[in-house]
Amino acid sequence: MKNIYITDLDHTFLRSDLSLSDYTKNIWNSYADRSILSVATARTYKKTAHFLQGVHVNAPMILLDGALIATMDKKIIDTKFVTKEAGDTIIEEGTKLGIYPFVLSLVDDELNEAFSYSTTLNSYQSEIIKRYVNDDHTQVFENLRAMQNNFKIVYMGDEALLRELEKNLRAVFGEELKYILAPEAYMGCYFLTLLHKDADKSHGIQSVSEAVGFDLKRLTVFGDNFNDIGMFRLAKTSVAVANAQKEVKECADIVLKHTNDEDGVAKYLQEISNA
Structure with a gap:
């Protein structure tokens, strides 16, 4: 074997x-x-x-x-998808703290992907977006919402702010989501990733x-x-x-x-x- x-x-x-x-x-x-x-x-x-x-x-x-x-x-x-309803709630919770995520979603069965983000970005996100300038799957919205099938929703920022957001999201979703808070070695900040619990x-x-x-x-x-x-x-x-x-x-x-x-x-x- x-x-x-x-x-x-x-x-x-x-x-x-x-x-x-x-x-x-x-x-x-x-x-x-x-x-x-x-x-x-x-x-x-x-x-x-x-x-x-x-x-x-x-x-x-x-x-x-x-x-x-x-x-x-x-x-x-x-x-394993985060539903649109849950995704929209996650975005709304971030909005209360003045931060907006990247949303990575499935478009079709050919594995075409959507990378959605808000017109309001922090400095870390702005730096990331520079790397995607030539990608055809990015889309920007003034009023960012989740799609139907969302792989994950990712916030980037300072550790303390993201810990506060995680705490607020846990109060809403409990163990219905998976939360990954970790350092982002390339950017010198932290990221908070929200996914399906499995x-x-x-x-x-x-x-x-x-x-x-x-x-x-x-x-x-x-x-x-x-x-x-x-x-x-x-x-x-x-x-x-x-x-x-x-x-x-x-x-x-x-x-x-x-x-x-x-x-x-x-x-x-x-x-x-x-x-």
């Missing part, structure tokens, strides 16, 4: 400039014939497919923090396991941030890169000596291959 390797992307597999070295690609791809390979990321299908050009992925991908499970050829395995990487791994039929006792996962902890607890072997958050390292079976910018995942895979 094959071993399974599932890696987070940002700050784990990808370098900080969002690239992949030829070394990492070659080592990862060398496992393709003898292993099940996939990714678990907060990224959308479109961005993930772009970053993984030339990289072998032979199992469904866990996307958007587990809200979408899909193959590289766009076959949808599972979805949209996470651990549930995603269960979905991939059912679709492919692999044994969780042969699973190794790689990560760096709080949204990786769930899959760390599920896997036989959990591996944190050297630049991972302290709490993530504490949950890992193995903490690497190398960071994402030093090809940590690939060096680990090469090491165990030579063992």
